[in-house]
Amino acid sequence: MTEKDLQDRFKRFAVSIVKFAEALPETPGCRTVRNQIVRSGPSAAANYRAACRPKSNADFISKLGTVEEELDETMFWLEFVVALSENFRPTISPLWKEGNELLSIIIASIKTSKAKKR
Secondary structure, three states: OOHHHHHHHHHHHHHHHHHHHHOOOOOHHHHHHHHHHHHHHHHHHHHHHHHOOOOOHHHHHHHHHHHHHHHHHHHHHHHHHHHHOHHHHHHHHHHHHHHHHHHHHHHHHHHHHHHHHO
8 A cells, every 4th residue: 555545545534534423413422522533533634644744754653653643532432422322333333444444554654663763
């Protein structure tokens, strides 16, 4: 997978997260999720794009760390929605799968970059 392919994959994930959030009901709990997840999902995509233009290997690792944090937060909010209502599980399953795969890719990239640094 190329850098551009992964950027596109992150962008598709971010769009899917926002569309999911927009479809949530107007309850206090879901409103909280909506406000948080529409920040963290797209933030992961934007930060990955920034990581693709690093100033150094340390900068690259740092920016990927931010991507990892934003993805992890997004995963938390997806879990939270399911905790609010199991009815959301079928909708969240593909988002969860993609988020988890992206998170695995980022963690592997961080490990590889740290190993190269040594």
